[in-house]
Every structure is written in structure tokens, then in C-alpha cells.
Amino acid sequence: MPQQRGGGMSRRAALLLVGGALAQLSLPRVPPPLDLPVGQAGSAKLGSARLDALLAAHAGALREGELAPLELAELGYRATSWDADSVLAELDYRLSGIDEYPAVLQRRLTLAEGAVTGESSAPNTAAAPWDLGPLRPVHGARCLVLGPAAQDELTALAATGDRAVSAVSAVWGSGWTERLLLQLPAGEDQFAQLLGVDPGTYQGIAAVTSAAAGAPLHTPADRVLVNPEAFRQLSAVGKQVVVTHESTHVATRADTHPWTPLWLSEGVADWTGYLDTGRTARQIAPELTQDVAAGKLPGALPADSDFTAGAEGIAQAYELSWLACDLIAQRHGRPALVDLYRAVGAAGPGAGRDQQLDQVFRQRLGYGLTEFSKDWIAHTERQLSPQA
Template identity: 75%
Template sequence: MADAPADHLADTPDDTPADLSADAPADPAAGGGVSRRAALLLAAGALAQLSLPRVLPPRAPAAPQVLGAAPLAALLAAHARALRTGRLAALDLAQLDYRATSWDATAVSAELSYRLAGFDDYPVVLGRRFTLAGGALGEESAAPGSAAAPWDLGDPMPVRGARCVVLGPAAPAELTGLAAVADRAVPAVSAVWGTAWAGRLVLQLPTSEVQFTRLLGVDPSSYADIAAVTSAAAGAPVHTPADRVLVNPDAFRLLSAFGKQVVITHESTHVATRADTHPWTPLWLSEGVADYTGYLGTGRTARQIAPELTSDVAAGKLPTALPTDADFSAGSTGIAQAYELSWLACGLIAAEHGQQALVDVYRAVGAAGPGAGRAQQLDRVLGDRLGYGLAEFTRRWIAAVLREVGPAG
């Protein structure tokens, strides 16, 4: 701030009126005069002191009141109604509600449950957090460690296809294009896996890879270069999940039309097989059947589908065992080869025993339960369905790798 001009400072009046200070008696102790008002107060003694405004210590602010459960539930219900009839009206929601899980005077943690009409039989459940001030809800965001809601990224702008709905703030042309790809994927998947699954897809297309990872609730570096992921909705029953196909726009845009179709058909297979997929299902089997379905009928050769594996075999690097679950971790070395090896393993079953045998093996593995161990259960299922166990299957698979992508392939 600039200094005040001298003439402005000179115009500032003294607090003592001129007529009172002229009549004031001298104060010997101070060696100067005091005002008539001050002299009267001094003469009045203690009684006069009581008439002065008292200077009190600052009072601590009152602690904010913590809302009771019923008022808080009413606030959350009103917030849900406002969203459903306002900003999210275009989503055609069959359900949108919040349940408070913990709160204090300044913040609320809650569970958000929502269902898309015509798509979700069971709700998506997400962790949410609100600020709270003056008994009113403030800013809403994803709870720490929770996935974002579709509308956290911007207006979801739903585009509906014949067999799908695509949500996201991406450009309308991208949303429409993705819906067309998904509409082609659904019948391709049903041709292999039957029509017992829902036969409809919910896809989310954000505008960037960072937004993509927010939809997953993971670190942005975890899924770099992954084109799409299928995510089962948290809290949904095992056999009826509200799955989401989440598309990474940065990676997806780099794919050819053929590549986009394979990726979405692959992810749609995960949706169709979700009821038969369990923690004990080996990833080589679940990812292998998804790639098998995605590439089926495309006319591509093994060398075209498995270029990384082809290079490894040409360099003398041969597989000795089926891929482990760790081989499919995002960012792991050799993840491309893991997918290619799995595709060949599932293709081998279909080639030697028929496509239905592959479907039957997959479902039998899921139905077998964890048992004494994954390898033992798989060995038993293969023996029952193919007539030989895991060791013989591995031997045949290695031979198929050499035959399909080796020097003589």
C-alpha cells in the first residue's frame, strides 16, 4: 500500500475535544494536562471504572454441531433427488441413493449406490465423501481409494446403441463410434458363450488416461498403455454383477478399427463369462478365452496375432510353463507374450477338441472351486474334459507354439 500524503495525516483530528482539554486540570504525575472527562473519571474512583467498557478475553468459537442420523439421511436423500432430476436426468437412473457410513461436524463419508435402467440388475456401489458446513452438504468427491463416479469427470452424455450404452465426457463422435463397436461385439460373444448372459454392455469413455485411472481408483501409472479394462461393480453379487467396460482413450485412439473391435470383443467376453470366473480361475485361461473370442473369425494368422512371441521363438526363447497370474500385471515385462501364449493355449483346446470343449473347460474350472490347489483342480478338470492332465496339456501347448510361430510355422 502507498504511503499517505502529509496533508492527509495533518487533517486527522485529536480524540480530545478542544473545549474540554482547555479546562482540564494538570496532572502532576504526568507533567501535563488531561481532559475534563478523564479528570471526572479519575475523581469518581472505582465506581467510575465500572462504567467503562470491560475488555474481556476472546471467547472460543462454539464447536460445530454434529448432525443426527435422521437429518443427515434427509440431506443425502434431497441431494440424490436433485442429482437424479437435474444434472443426471439423461442417464435414466433406476436407482440413486446415499447411505452415510461415518460423519463428524465437517465431513461425511457415504456409500453411493446407482443403477442404470435397462442395464443394471444390481447397483454399482462407490465410496463418497462430502464436506459439511452449517448443517449443509458441500463438495462431493470420491472417497480415498474409491473409483470415481461417471459424472465426476464431467457430464456423462450417454449414447445408446442397440445393445449398449456408452457414458463419458468424450467427444460425441467417439462415444457413437464406441457404441457401434460394442453393438458388433455382443453377438460375436454370444455366438461362442451362448445367450445366458445379459447380452448388453455398459461402457465408459473418459477424455484422458488420467480420467481412466480415476474410474478404476488406481495410480495413473498402473494402467498406462492398457486399452480397456472390465471392472465388476463393487458390492454386486458374484453371479449378477453390474460390469463396466472402461476404455483408456489415449491407448484406444492409437488402435486401428480392427484392433478396437478385438479389444471390445475381448472385454465383452469377460462380461459374458463373469458368472463362471472366480479367484481360482487362472488368468491365462480367462484372458486366453477372451482373446480367442476376440480374434475368432478375423482371418489373422498366429504370427500376426502373436508378433512378440514370434520374435521370442525366433531368438530361441521358448516357453516352459503356462503364464502365471503375475505375468499379466500392468507394466510387467512380457505381458504381451503372456496374452499371446494364453491365446494359443485356448486355441489349442478349441482346435483339438472343438470350441464347445473350450467353453466347457472354462465353466468346469469355475465350478470346481478352489479345492486343494489351483494346479490340482485344473489337472483334474483337464483330465475329465480332455482325457489328459496338466502336464500333457503343457507339452502339447509348447509343441503348438513351435508349430504356429516357430521357424517352420
């Protein structure tokens, strides 16, 4: 990840892959296939009715015991395969006041003498919040923060989350839950556990937003997952930008579809995150500013592949996307940018994404992508030139 010359992580380094990771994680994920042979002797000893009762009793004990601080509206297991010693099951849980739809996790439970004696995430799947250690729920006015991190960090993140919800609602309205669930693990390894990936996969990423597996698009169960090691290196403004960026993805979930180009979805998230921060274009887009100073201007709007983790020029892809959305907002007003975003989502894929996008631009802004791209290149040069 790029570093500032004076040492420490740059704003872009910490935010760099937030949107890219989000684009991969923000739609409901299909859990990977689970491989646990069903033992015939085991299934004979423990019938499905008995197993259901055993899992229900286990869920009840958890709700009334160690998970009581979570104020769960729902918690239940569905066995998918089992033998004499273990069970693979889907765990549905829903947090009161946060989730409109239950999150679904894949779990492995161990059995002994007709009782559940242990539980963990199934191989290569996301961990539950309570897998990381004792939970210390902190309630903000508009958010819930979970995690084993220090209490002062949880409290500070709740305040950041509350401000993010207000900032996002001011732009995108109240047609979303206006509630956030933020998870702050103790370290990067736990951050990887929450995502069900190998440690280091998202090294240097400040946060990602993940939709709970199984949740339909219209009733999501989003989690904003914060990487404490990267997040701690940000300034107060940087932290606010990151959380507001992620909150924008939560708020725009119902309007974001596979045919929504990443430059638009990441651009509106960055644009909302930086709105009213007082940062100049050159401060928001430092890598691109260097390119412009060297005479290197963009030739086309960023492709989805430009946001792939590790892609060359990924920092510039985010910065160019922000500038594209900034141009729309400056020229047509903030409501026009919101309207355009929702119109793209409502239009469907059409015969081709670019053709459909061009048509929406013409309907909503009065000109097509070709003209917009030319204006955006000129806007980039004006905003980032040394004289700006």
C-alpha cells in the first residue's frame, strides 16, 4: 500500500480498497459448499427431530446467557448435515432495532452425550461477532457498535457512526433504515475472521461493508466491519470519511445492482464521505494530482476491473470516480446526483450496461456518456492543476 513520504498511512492508502472490497462484498453472498460427510450410524442415533430440539435448546441457552447483551430478536439453527460427533448448521440471527432480515452464518457444532459442547464458524466462512471474545455493545443514537476492542474506541466509533448516519440521510433521505451496525475487532486477524478470509487479505483496509449472506436486497442485514490497525492510523476527519463512505453503501443498498458501474457506486460513496469536510480536490485526490502535474490525464471513466484489489492505479480510480460525481453535483445539484444514481439502478441491465447508462444520462442530465466523459476530463484538469 502507498505510504506518505514522512511515514504513516495516507488517507488513500487506508481507504484505497474500501470501495473495491465493498463492491465484492456488498451484495448477498452465496455461502461456499460445506463438506461434512453424513455418518449413517450417527444419523440413526440422532434423528432430525431430536437434533432440531437439541439445537433449539442450544439457541435458547445462548440468547438467555452469553448473548443476552445483544438483545437478539431472533436466533435459530437449521442442521444441514451431521454425524455422531458434529453438526453443520445455518445460524440465523437478527439484532433488535438493527436488522430487518436475519443474518445467516455457517456453523460447526460439536456434540457429546446428547448435548452441544462447542461451536465455531464452519471452515472458510465468516465468524460471528461473539466468536472474537467478550462483547461490549455500545449504543449510539443511530448505531450499535460491537467488538472486543477497548471501551473508549467503541464509544468513539459510535459517535462517528451517528454523525455518518446524519450526513448520509441529509443527502440520500430517510428511505433506508438510518441505523448502522459497526463491528470493531481487536486486531487485523479478527477482522479477517469476520470476513472469512485469510489474514492479510485486506491488510491496510480501514473498513468494508458486508451484506449478511441470505439477506434479500430490499431488506439487507449490513455490517460495517472496521479494521482497527488501519483505522487507528487515520485522522479524525479520515475516520469520519471512511465510516460515512461505508454508510452510503448501506443507505444505497436497494438502488445498487450488478449493472451499476463501480465508478458510480464508489464515486457517490466517496463524494458523500467528503461532503462538507472542507477538503479541496487536490487534498482528496493526491495521487491523481501528481498525475495531472505530470501531464497525465484520464482517457475514460474507470472500469470495474480498475477497482480490483492490487490493481495498478486503483487509487486514481477512486479519485476519478469522486471527481465524476463531484462534476454532476456541481453542474446539476446534489439532488440530481441522487436521482441519477437511483435511475441507473431502476433501469436494469438493458441490452448492454454502457448503452443503458448512456440512455439514463440523456434522460436525466440531457447529454450522453461521451459528452459527459469529455467534460469530466476537463473538470479533472481544472480541479487538480497546480493553479487550482
